[in-house]
Amino acid sequence: MSDQVQSEVRVIPDSVPFRRELYSRILKGCMFLCIGITAALVAFLILYILVRAVPYFSWEILTTKPSYLKGTIGVLPDILNTVYLVLTALVIVLPLGVGAAIYLNEYARSKKLVKIIEYAVETLAGIPSIIYGLVGMLFFCQFLGLQTSLLAGALTLVIMSIPVIIRTTQESLKTVPSGYREGAYGLGAARWHMIRTVVLPCCIDGIVTGCILAAGRMLGESAALLFTAGFAHALHGYIDGITSSGATLTVALYVYAKEQGEFEVAFVIAAILLVLCFITNYFAAAFGRHMHKIHADSK
Amino acid sequence: METIFDVENFNLWYGENHALHNINMQIEKNSITALIGPSGCGKSTFIKTLNRMNDLIPSVRLSGSIKYRGQEIVNSKINVYNLRKEVGMVFQKPNPFPMSIYDNIAYGPRTHGIKNKSQLNEIVEKSLRDAAIFDELKDRLKDSALGLSGGQQQRLCIARALAVKPDVLLMDEPTSALDPISTSKIEELVLELKKNYSIVIVTHNMQQAVRISDYTAFFLLGDLVEFDKTDKIFSQPADKRTEDYITGRFG
Amino acid sequence: MNLLDKNNKDTVESIAGTIFLVLGIVNIAFVLLICIYLIIAGLPAIGKIGIIDFLFGTKWASTAAEPKFGILPFILTSIYGTAGAIVIGLPLGFFSALYLAKIASHKVRITVEPLIDLLAGIPSVVYGFIGMLVLVPAIRSIFDLPDGASLFAAIIVLAVMILPSIIKVSITALEAVPEEYELGSLALGANEIETYCRVVVPAAKSGIAAAVVLGVGRAIGEAMAVMMVAGNAANMPSLFESVRFLTTAVASEMSYSSGLQREALFSIALVLFVFIMLINAVLNVLLKRGGVKRK
Numbered sequence: 001m002s003d004q005v006q007s008e009v010r011v012i013p014d015s016v017p018f019r020r021e022l023y024s025r026i027l028k029g030c031m032f033l034c035i036g037i038t039a040a041l042v043a044f045l046i047l048y049i050l051v052r053a054v055p056y057f058s059w060e061i062l063t064t065k066p067s068y069l070k071g072t073i074g075v076l077p078d079i080l081n082t083v084y085l086v087l088t089a090l091v092i093v094l095p096l097g098v099g100a101a102i103y104l105n106e107y108a109r110s111k112k113l114v115k116i117i118e119y120a121v122e123t124l125a126g127i128p129s130i131i132y133g134l135v136g137m138l139f140f141c142q143f144l145g146l147q148t149s150l151l152a153g154a155l156t157l158v159i160m161s162i163p164v165i166i167r168t169t170q171e172s173l174k175t176v177p178s179g180y181r182e183g184a185y186g187l188g189a190a191r192w193h194m195i196r197t198v199v200l201p202c203c204i205d206g207i208v209t210g211c212i213l214a215a216g217r218m219l220g221e222s223a224a225l226l227f228t229a230g231f232a233h234a235l236h237g238y239i240d241g242i243t244s245s246g247a248t249l250t251v252a253l254y255v256y257a258k259e260q261g262e263f264e265v266a267f268v269i270a271a272i273l274l275v276l277c278f279i280t281n282y283f284a285a286a287f288g289r290h291m292h293k294i295h296a297d298s299k
Numbered sequence: 300m301e302t303i304f305d306v307e308n309f310n311l312w313y314g315e316n317h318a319l320h321n322i323n324m325q326i327e328k329n330s331i332t333a334l335i336g337p338s339g340c341g342k343s344t345f346i347k348t349l350n351r352m353n354d355l356i357p358s359v360r361l362s363g364s365i366k367y368r369g370q371e372i373v374n375s376k377i378n379v380y381n382l383r384k385e386v387g388m389v390f391q392k393p394n395p396f397p398m399s400i401y402d403n404i405a406y407g408p409r410t411h412g413i414k415n416k417s418q419l420n421e422i423v424e425k426s427l428r429d430a431a432i433f434d435e436l437k438d439r440l441k442d443s444a445l446g447l448s449g450g451q452q453q454r455l456c457i458a459r460a461l462a463v464k465p466d467v468l469l470m471d472e473p474t475s476a477l478d479p480i481s482t483s484k485i486e487e488l489v490l491e492l493k494k495n496y497s498i499v500i501v502t503h504n505m506q507q508a509v510r511i512s513d514y515t516a517f518f519l520l521g522d523l524v525e526f527d528k529t530d531k532i533f534s535q536p537a538d539k540r541t542e543d544y545i546t547g548r549f550g
Numbered sequence: 551m552n553l554l555d556k557n558n559k560d561t562v563e564s565i566a567g568t569i570f571l572v573l574g575i576v577n578i579a580f581v582l583l584i585c586i587y588l589i590i591a592g593l594p595a596i597g598k599i600g601i602i603d604f605l606f607g608t609k610w611a612s613t614a615a616e617p618k619f620g621i622l623p624f625i626l627t628s629i630y631g632t633a634g635a636i637v638i639g640l641p642l643g644f645f646s647a648l649y650l651a652k653i654a655s656h657k658v659r660i661t662v663e664p665l666i667d668l669l670a671g672i673p674s675v676v677y678g679f680i681g682m683l684v685l686v687p688a689i690r691s692i693f694d695l696p697d698g699a700s701l702f703a704a705i706i707v708l709a710v711m712i713l714p715s716i717i718k719v720s721i722t723a724l725e726a727v728p729e730e731y732e733l734g735s736l737a738l739g740a741n742e743i744e745t746y747c748r749v750v751v752p753a754a755k756s757g758i759a760a761a762v763v764l765g766v767g768r769a770i771g772e773a774m775a776v777m778m779v780a781g782n783a784a785n786m787p788s789l790f791e792s793v794r795f796l797t798t799a800v801a802s803e804m805s806y807s808s809g810l811q812r813e814a815l816f817s818i819a820l821v822l823f824v825f826i827m828l829i830n831a832v833l834n835v836l837l838k839r840g841g842v843k844r845k
Contacts, residue, residue, distance in 0.1 A: 012381045024743035034645035042665040099573030120581040126830040128771020130797045135587045192566035220673030223773040250675045257679045277671040384739030394730035407738040
């Protein structure tokens, strides 16, 4: 071990070798370039849609239905169809998803069953919507005889969005400190009573977040609805609407843009969808943050 | 003896918090300097200044002077990457990278531009030998470093630090996460390394300071209370607070 | 009070337990329902056409007098399209994620991340619509083609659509890497960029691989946006030709199909489903290894 000479002078060089400097600069440049492209892309999409849509926005287009007689186009039926569809699907998926999450987190004893169910849920999350559309058509429209209707579409969306609800509910169930549960058990509470009175109230935020996320996905869904919910633009009340064929905003956008070449109304719908997407994201993030804050506080 | 670090009127703030006050000390070449003191006394903060790892915390401000072999490192334009090559560091928790043992050791030399395979092989073997772990690991150089025991991981980290041929080794409580047997192996190793390197070690363990160090610095609440030869500090401390601390009255 | 007494409360409790068990198991039933329906609907046509002719036939002419049902063009288009989307989307998403996770200031991050979320939430028909109006004409004029609706247009739209999931999963993976690795590398004299690229990224590789596989799943399953920009002719794939994906093959003919043609469409869906199941299996392994939660 004599390779270090005692009197060696060690001076710190001012710069790193050029190759290292170049490597770092190139990589940093790539990062700036890519984030720049990504940001520009988002900005372009938002501005392009809004700028093209604004001139066509009018009270009339939002509050009427399309009329071949008058030659006008209105998106009110599509808005109502979307509302009917999303509300119906949410009302059904909520107990299913929350219930499944409660089973997985609070009741399940068999690790194996939990694994199988969780695998099933992950599988559901990965299936593309066109396949949901096909199976929804075969099962709900044909086998159950619902015909092409918003109800069939809603039921299809229920299966599609179960994973979202289960996942967010499970996450918030996990944030409930186990001390709460032990406390309730210690007072002699039974399991369901304890869940109803102690656990569920703590994770309302998580469940709401799940609902908003699920609603966001439903609003944006189209491939699954093409063969299940149909294309009609008739103006209906809830009961008639849910049992008859109807286009949601996304399906209407597809039909107007691709098949009819009505770009004005298509831009209006695209802008509405963009705004809805923004709103759902905003609220999901707000509730999500609230949930994490509670989690952090309880730690 | 030569001085390797010359610290004069050094102050450090975390935001508004004045964490180190007017530190003055000279660290000798080829010696082991132990920094002791209760948690939060600033000893870890101080050691991280010696290779400018504190730069990573945005709110840190420094004043005064620390010279490494005559070159100013506080608030100077010195190239920190080259400084860190000279002044290596071993952390409290062993932190081998999630790659093979060989790649862990070769990481530093490769970063500094050595690509030649036989040269790398040589450096890896020498570093592992210097860290007294070559015989244990020579047959599993391609295995993941994460599979080693805690003590082996820490000696691997020392070998990794040696591979860039540093001048100084900073060790921030290198044995606090290890069992007694691994600890004594590391201590033997540190004593061996003293021949070729200057070592600054932060330790919570006063016996360790006594066993291995030549000089001891006692920090308390951001002040350097006393700095002297280790046997002097532990036999006749000049300051009452040092005495209280080493006799276990607080800490 | 007799501790062995049963009362109403116990009945409620046992009913509740049963209901939750059923709600859990329903999910397995859903998956089985989808599998069984696809198999029942999809297998007969494969049997009639012959699995080799179906999977490797290069000609699809479902409505011809002598119909041909070869779906190789669709399979290859889906594979090429997805690969192309990854080739463009991965570097873009990966470097963006690296920037956001490691370099960006807090302020930049909280501004950009909601935009990425917005990108993830924009409905696929909107992407298709913009692609149709902006991208397709642009490709036509830049490359001087008779029609811009092509595999290339689809690849770009898909690349944009998978971008947010690649970015989000990569960020999660990069942030899951312990800080000690970074410190260890910096203490050896590596600079920040070297540290990120040579220690952090390799340590996050399973998570990043998961991001890629997730992107593959998204891209291969996307129907509407692709249908609006790819042209939908059943050609063998070529970058500037009109092409049809597995998804769009199902969607474009379903509304007017009948007989063997309709059955063949279900067979295509079955093939797509098998692809997706394989991708999901890979994804699950990677997610477990990378310790990254699925978003």
